[in-house]
Amino acid sequence: MNKITDKQLLIDKIVDAIQDTKGEDILIFDLTTIENSVAETFIICSANSNTQVAAIAGNVEKKVRNDLQDRPWHVEGTENALWVLMDYVSVVVHIFQKETREYYEIEELWGDAKITKIDN
Template identity: 40%
Template sequence: MEKNDVLKQIIKSIDDKKAQDIVALDVQGISTFADYFVICTGSSNTQVKAIADNIEKELKEKSNLYAMRKEGYQQGHWVLLDYNNIIVHVFLPDDREFYDLERLWGDAKRLEIETILGE
């Protein structure tokens, strides 16, 4: 499966669970471990976990893809799902602001979510 198709499935899965402020960063050429970062915010620990669960469920059912690594799920403040060339970060608002990955990866190209979803 093409990584752009996987990226679209991830973003759709996030959007289905009403995450806020979805950002997709193209880190190709500036990262040695991923091509894309997807960052979003959930309003509670429960929503953060629900977003992560939905991503895993949808990718497993529709593409037979499994996360290579999953971190932070128990605490539900920042869940990281590693799909090899796409890394997903699901944050609570304060944690997202504190780690500020968008600033840290400021050289990355920001992708238009509507374009990815085909809207």
């Protein structure tokens, strides 16, 4: 398999895991045309509580590990679960509590990216 196919499989698996745990407002940002971007793809979603943020993060990690034999390079934010960031190098997942997502307006920061909205 090539790198593009691998990345698309990873994106699809992450989105499936988010949907399984009822994550909402899922957006995929293609950052490949953005200069100095920290990753090629961002996946952003919202949750209603820190319990749900933690559940989504746990499900993403489990599904990707079990199905694709991949692990995140780095994870942060699990202590308070207001905003968990999971770094799979080319793909970075942001799982926000709704209020935290609204506060940081991360969509505005990457407004130049090609954005795909995933229906719940």
